[in-house]
Amino acid sequence: MAAEAAGFTPREAHGNKVTRVVSPTISVRQRFKEIWLSRELLVYLVRTEIKVKYKNSVLGLVWSMISPAMTLAIYFIVFQVVLGNHMPNFVIYLFAGLLLWNLFSLGVLTGTGVIVNNAGIVKKVSFPREILALAAVGSAIVFFFFQSIVMVIFMIVLHAGPDWTYLPLLVLALITGVVLASALAVLLSSINVYLRDTQHLIEVILTAWFWACPIVYAYQSNIAAKLGPKGLLWVYFLNPVTPLVLTFQRCIYNKVAPTALVKQPDGKYAVEHFAVLPLHGFWWYASLDVAVLAGSSILFVVALAVFGRLEGNFAEEL
Amino acid sequence: MSDIAVDVRGVSKRFRLAHGRHNSLKERVIHGGRTPHEDFWALKDVSLVAREGETVGILGRNGSGKSTLLKCICGVLQPTSGEVVVRGKLAGLLELGAGFQQDLSGRENVYLNGSMLGMSKKEVDRVFDDIVDFSELEEFIDGPVKFYSSGMYVRLGFAVAVNVNPDILVVDEVLAVGDERFQRKCIERVKDFQREGRTILLVTHSPDQVRSICDRAVVLSHGDVIHEGVPGEAVRIFREGLLEEEGTLAIPEESPEPQPPTIVPKGKPDADHPVRVTYVAHTYPRFEEVGYLATGDSLTIGVGYHASIATDDVVFSLELRDSDDNCFMRTDTDIMGLRFDLPVGPGLVNFLVDDIPLLDGTFSYSVGILSKGGILFDWREPAGSFAVMSPGKDTGFITMPVRAWLLPPEPEAIAQMAPEELDYLRPGA
Numbered sequence: 090m091a092a093e094a095a096g097f098t099p100r101e102a103h104g105n106k107v108t109r110v111v112s113p114t115i116s117v118r119q120r121f122k123e124i125w126l127s128r129e130l131l132v133y134l135v136r137t138e139i140k141v142k143y144k145n146s147v148l149g150l151v152w153s154m155i156s157p158a159m160t161l162a163i164y165f166i167v168f169q170v171v172l173g174n175h176m177p178n179f180v181i182y183l184f185a186g187l188l189l190w191n192l193f194s195l196g197v198l199t200g201t202g203v204i205v206n207n208a209g210i211v212k213k214v215s216f217p218r219e220i221l222a223l224a225a226v227g228s229a230i231v232f233f234f235f236q237s238i239v240m241v242i243f244m245i246v247l248h249a250g251p252d253w254t255y256l257p258l259l260v261l262a263l264i265t266g267v268v269l270a271s272a273l274a275v276l277l278s279s280i281n282v283y284l285r286d287t288q289h290l291i292e293v294i295l296t297a298w299f300w301a302c303p304i305v306y307a308y309q310s311n312i313a314a315k316l317g318p319k320g321l322l323w324v325y326f327l328n329p330v331t332p333l334v335l336t337f338q339r340c341i342y343n344k345v346a347p348t349a350l351v352k353q354p355d356g357k358y359a360v361e362h363f364a365v366l367p368l369h370g371f372w373w374y375a376s377l378d379v380a381v382l383a384g385s386s387i388l389f390v391v392a393l394a395v396f397g398r399l400e401g402n403f404a405e406e407l
Numbered sequence: 408m409s410d411i412a413v414d415v416r417g418v419s420k421r422f423r424l425a426h427g428r429h430n431s432l433k434e435r436v437i438h439g440g441r442t443p444h445e446d447f448w449a450l451k452d453v454s455l456v457a458r459e460g461e462t463v464g465i466l467g468r469n470g471s472g473k474s475t476l477l478k479c480i481c482g483v484l485q486p487t488s489g490e491v492v493v494r495g496k497l498a499g500l501l502e503l504g505a506g507f508q509q510d511l512s513g514r515e516n517v518y519l520n521g522s523m524l525g526m527s528k529k530e531v532d533r534v535f536d537d538i539v540d541f542s543e544l545e546e547f548i549d550g551p552v553k554f555y556s557s558g559m560y561v562r563l564g565f566a567v568a569v570n571v572n573p574d575i576l577v578v579d580e581v582l583a584v585g586d587e588r589f590q591r592k593c594i595e596r597v598k599d600f601q602r603e604g605r606t607i608l609l610v611t612h613s614p615d616q617v618r619s620i621c622d623r624a625v626v627l628s629h630g631d632v633i634h635e636g637v638p639g640e641a642v643r644i645f646r647e648g649l650l651e652e653e654g655t656l657a658i659p660e661e662s663p664e665p666q667p668p669t670i671v672p673k674g675k676p677d678a679d680h681p682v683r684v685t686y687v688a689h690t691y692p693r694f695e696e697v698g699y700l701a702t703g704d705s706l707t708i709g710v711g712y713h714a715s716i717a718t719d720d721v722v723f724s725l726e727l728r729d730s731d732d733n734c735f736m737r738t739d740t741d742i743m744g745l746r747f748d749l750p751v752g753p754g755l756v757n758f759l760v761d762d763i764p765l766l767d768g769t770f771s772y773s774v775g776i777l778s779k780g781g782i783l784f785d786w787r788e789p790a791g792s793f794a795v796m797s798p799g800k801d802t803g804f805i806t807m808p809v810r811a812w813l814l815p816p817e818p819e820a821i822a823q824m825a826p827e828e829l830d831y832l833r834p835g836a
Contacts, residue, residue, distance in 0.1 A: 109497070111482045112490030130522040137519055141510045213505030215482035216523050401485035404478070405422055 134224035186304030200274025255340035276392035332377035418489035464617035467627035495574025503564030
């Protein structure tokens with residue numbers, strides 16, 4: 090044989106061979122391993138999605154900044170101008186919450202539809218399909234960083250510095266948000282193959298979910314002050330995104346209870362106090378974030394298991 | 408080389424044939440979460456082993472489960488029960504160019520597709536030029552693939568897949584893509600893989616390919632493995648299966664049974680047509696059992712006639728035609744040096760072909776009766792047809808005994824050879 094004559098067999102050329110098992114039951118551990126082996130594909134898919142999304146638009150990636158800036162502008166006008174909320178640096182407050190929320194909701198929303206939308210690939214090419222859902226979250230992360238740039242510009246313009254001591258927690262909250270979004274994306278993308286309503290349902294749920302997070306309103310004065318005395322505050326914290334949003338605000342907005350000079354109806358100026366963020370310290374935030382991270386990680390494992398169960402019939406259901 | 412590369416262990420695959428799908432929540436609720444369905448087993452407890460370096464062909468009719476089996480092996484489908492163990496990197500040519508992103512350039516798609524098939528960026532970098540060379544798309548590689556023709560598309564897809572450098576290559580009927588030249592290139596590439604000792608699983612509609620490429624073949628029918636063995640035998644069983652299921656395959660529409668005389672002029676002698684063909688039939692060794700003859704069998708074609716006038720020196724002719732109706736052989740009794748003087752009345756002339764050199768195919772024959780001077784009395788065209796199946800490995804149209812021997816490389820060396828050494832140059836030495 091020619092190959093052997095040249096002192097070369099495929100066996101040597103490829104070193105140790107990977108053994109792959111195709112069966113109805115693949116362990117979650119195996120799944121993690123396969124995801125890890127496909128990490129480069131993940132990067133390609135994220136890059137592809139971003140490239141394709143803005144391929145033929147003149148402004149390209151700028152759109153990913155314009156659209157949240159628009160949302161920001163609308164909330165700002167409605168709350169500060171129309172409703173007369175005078176919280177100082179409200180834009181930064183809004184932006185801090187929106188940053189995390191956009192990452193989470195975009196990841197979950199696009200992730201849900203990803204298997205159905207890529208039916209062509211799923212039916213023909215063999216690779217760990219959960220990568221597709223993870224890539225949706227991955228591109229949400231990319232947009233997150235683009236929006237962060239805009240926010241940094243805002244902070245410089247408004248002379249609003251972050252609380253650097255909370256920066257590690259911000260990173261922790263970001264990671265937690267990514268894990269939670271990934272878990273939901275993987276879970277929902279597989280369910281969506283069988284129940285196409287999932288996609289629409291999740292849109293509605295995300296709209297409600299947004300208002301369940303203290304993004305456009307202040308947590309301390311609107312939630313803690315009202316639910317706290319009734320002992321119902323724990324209900325509010327059933328929403329796992331809340332601690333993450335609060336952490337972002339604590340670090341970026343950096344004002345727990347600011348004061349501002351506000352023009353009164355009689356024309357005089359008076360000092361007003363705003364109770365914005367909880368009065369707890371670093372470890373309160375840290376413990377909540379760690380708890381959410383733990384829960385999200387468990388959910389991610391469960392999501393992979395469910396995905397594995399449902400994956401077997403993808404090719405025929407699509 | 409005896410290591411098992413692909414081990415299919417008792418794989419079954421059930422498809423649910425839904426009677427109207429209930430994909431929306433409303434429908435699910437209405438039907439209590441159950442979808443009315445029928446179970447269809449595309450694969451029933453299939454086991455199959457491909458050893459390292461082996462080329463295994465999979466034959467089967469449409470719907471016999473061969474594509475499902477390949478999809479299970481590639482991991483695109485998960486079996487309902489059983490498992491497939493694959494040792495080594497596997498590249499599946501299930502559909503070329505699947506997963507190409509329309510908006511991206513050929514170059515970007517090569518990287519994307521490569522990583523989908525399990526290559527790292529470095530590996531793609533290394534083979535990128537080979538891929539472009541092989542696909543012959545140098546000028547277009549930076550253009551978006553949505554502007555590619557379908558031929559360019561599959562060429563790029565094939566080029567990426569074969570450059571993945573797999574240990575195991577799974578090919579599903581994709582060798583029939585592109586123009587003929589590119590097809591040959593693809594098959595050459597597959598043969599290179601073979602020479603390099605890689606494992607190949609090949610699904611094809613062309614028994615010729617199985618015969619010439621494969622070491623072993625498997626015949627699937629309705630999700631069962633009905634035969635596993637040498638390619639020639641598998642092809643025979645595959646074809647026999649086709650014959651059984653479809654009654655006859657490409658076998659004479661004209662019945663090979665003796666036909667009743669059709670144009671026998673009753674009583675009245677006809678000076679223009681003194682001899683008429685009354686029936687034509689053929690037979691071969693296993694005529695009663697199978698609908699085809701094997702290469703090397705003998706074939707007898709009988710021509711029944713009726714002479715209304717006693718005629719001297721009558722010539723019977725025979726023409727053999729291929730499926731495109733090209734005559735590839737004509738002979739007659741005059742050429743054979745025979746002289747037939749026919750008295751009034753019926754009779755029979757037999758043609759016997761001792762050793763059919765034909766390979767696979769369906770062939771027809773025509774017969775004629777004419778005078779020595781070439782005046783045609785009567786003819787039948789086509790008079791009948793027969794199918795041939797080759798148990799051997801040769802492909803093409805006919806087979807002939809061919810021998811080969813090695814010559815010393817340098818002509819000068821031959822010049823210096825001793826006379827007895829020159830004996831080697833003679834055939835059969």
